[in-house]
Amino acid sequence: MTEAPSPTQAVILAGGQGSRLRPYTDDRPKPMVEIPGTGTPIIGHQLTWLAEEGVTDVVVSCGHLARVLQEWLDSAPLPLRVTTVVESEPLGRGGGLKYAAKALPRHDEPWYATNGDIWTRFSLRRMAAFHAERDAIATLALARPRIPWGAVATDEFGNVTDFIEAPPIPYDINAGVYVFSHEFTPLLPDHGDHERTTFPWLARERRLAGFPLPQGAYWRAIDTAKDLTEAARELRELADHGAD
Template sequence: MTAPKKAMVLAAGLGTRMRPLTNDRPKALVEVAGRTLIDHMLDRLAEAGVETAVVNVHAFADRLETHLKARTGAPQIVISDERGELLETGGGLRKARPLLGEDPVFVANIDSVWTQDGVPAIDSLAQAWDPERMDVCLLLARLDRTLGFDGAGDIFMSDEGALTFRGEAPSAPFAYMGVHICKPDLVDDGPEGAFSLATIWRRLAPLGRVHGVVMDGFWMHVGDPGARDEAEAKLAEAKAG
């Protein structure tokens, strides 16, 4: 399969857990190891061949747009303006549909950074993508190779890569680490306004249409100031080692 050339980067969140670092900026502009969270993600996407990134904006939207305009090189940035209403992941994707087209796209949160071993994480996701068998393919991390994720795991995966969600189970071996590929039309029947993509995934998973691939590397969820500090220390350790 050809890897998607377009991505949706979800950067419109309020970042309340990241305060006080987000008192004067969006979460996307919080720095980890000298680079903003959104630049970490955009650079990863560019390395995977993404040519255009649609970025949604809400809190401190002007400041984020100014930062994005100053970027050079790939990917080209297109803004999806959510200043009027925060739409969550599903609503944000639905609003951006005219900018995304009909081909499969990467969708990425901005609160994930990672180190890589072996196949680059986003490349492994693209290699696993098969639109005949799946509508969504999630990039996953092993719980023992994460920082900043305080849950008991989200997901079980079959030998064929099909996913089921933890539900009432006490734990699950994998966590969704913030990047996936999907067919953008899966949000076309979503409700007006704000809604979560996870509601669609949970509907599709029993049909065998949600798959995943486990990344080679170490994932850091940067959700609050403490997690930011831990991520910086881990990245410094990886760079030194």
């Protein structure tokens, strides 16, 4: 892969309402919800991961109950420099990214971005190298999460041949983690969703890349209380396997 400097700055989108995580989000924004057994909010895990991947500066885009998040950031021992911005009006995901990107310290350099409800671990440096090799303007991580139900396999005659517990979905999904070249920022809308505007245009121009998460990489979006329970269980299993 092309040798290129990895980004050292990132944006975390942390302004969502988190309505499906109530009552946990009644008094805190979604990224401030703790995964049971860790004692650390989701955003704390994200900041540690970003620091481990060479990031030195993060801009957190706040919205719902922003003061709660800002107070935690002010008091917590953080592994990197963090700046917060608060939207005075809802700008949508694309507008929120553009607004937050203006606060990045190095506008002529690439940057990472992640949704504030993603709990994952993989090599961002490898993703940045993949991005540079393809000369992409934007690269999104791709995941194949497991469906929460068992699947039934049948043959051409309708006979059941197997039961498959929680198989992975057959398609890649946007994992909510990105690498952006510096020229991406002005392409974002001031208001609205970049996935309906900027991304389709880049795809037509063949300047949008998709980085499959490495096999075995941990990834989960924390959307519901069940996701919290599942994440806690999975982390315990990972810790047990690490001790073996």
